[in-house]
Amino acid sequence: MRILHTSDWHLGITLNNMSLLEEQRCFLKKLYELVDTEKIDVIVIAGDVFDHAVSSADAIALYNEAMTMLCIDQKKRVLICAGNHDGAARLSSCNALLERAGLYVAGSVRDGVKRINTGDVAFHLLPYFSIDEVRYLHPEEEIKSYDGAMRTVIKGIEPDRERSNVLIAHCFVTGAQPAESDRSAMVGGANMVGADAFAGFDYVALGHLHRAQEIGGNIRYSGSPVKFSFAEADIKKSVTVVDTTGFSRQEIVLSMQHDLRVVKGNYSEILDAAEKDMHREDYLKIELRDEYAHVEVLNTLRSYYPRLLSLVGKQLNNVKTSLSMEKAASLHPEDILTMFCQEYTGEKPNATQMGWFRKALEFEQKGGDAQ
Ligand SMILES: [Mn+2]
Structure with a gap:
């Protein structure tokens, strides 16, 4: 079986107030092509499909379009676990109905770890959770850390002895390298999980960190398919194709429509x-x-x-003013402005700028009230 592992689409995200939906739409077009050319059977999305719990209409429309294309037109199974950015309840609404179309969504750990058997693989879908949710579900356990919570949840997963076992999860594994856009993942390391918590799975398909990377032998972050920040300008974006015969991995690098x-x-x-x-x-x-x-x-x-x-622009930090307080007191405000502009920009203020300054000065001298 061939699995396409991706995560962190963050549909609806903006970069300096510019929507990246156009880029995300281009990524999805490439994804549909890859599903065909790579002969993919199952698409795994390891969380953060959306950027916000309450998404924009445009982001939801793009998600609907993608799921219809993958499940109905391409007739593939799509497995999703909710990430910390997703609205778990919204993402998993109409679950029973959608499962008939091949779309499986695990929204909350309170519903248990969903298992989907496909061919010779058992997929275990573990959504993002908070420590408190796991404490509530397992009052008998003393859970001191996020790592402890993860181990408690994983202990409850029954591996399928007849099949290979793939875990789909959304978390921060110790030793993994975050990218700049992993803002919420970087809070102090309190939510880190040791890689050995995932022992026993044939493959662990992770989401959360936006840089594609492998930890240990069988744990992998696919990374986000699109660059979300200028600090990621030089990081290659990709999806991962996993062949379950021997669990070999292939990273398929994606170029953005506009880099x-x-x-x-x-x-x-x-x-x-x-x-x-x-x-x-x-x-x-x-x-x-x-x-x-x-x-x-x-x-x-x-x-x-x-x-x-x-x-x-050039930074102003090293500019030293030649104007002392005593000298400033003896100068006309227009002369001070001229000196200021010359020192900071190398040019005198032009007629328009001086006009604005005079108006402001007049207003100030009249004791005008600030608006
Ligand atoms: Mn994310």
């Missing part, structure tokens, strides 16, 4: 490069070495790069 890039350099160099740039539609963060990030610079760069989402 996410960080560009650093002097303003003139960046403008020269922009002229020849074949990928102006990419999501960009630009870091200028020799220029401040003012509006004109932003507008000029945006005229080349419509998806310029972050502009960082």
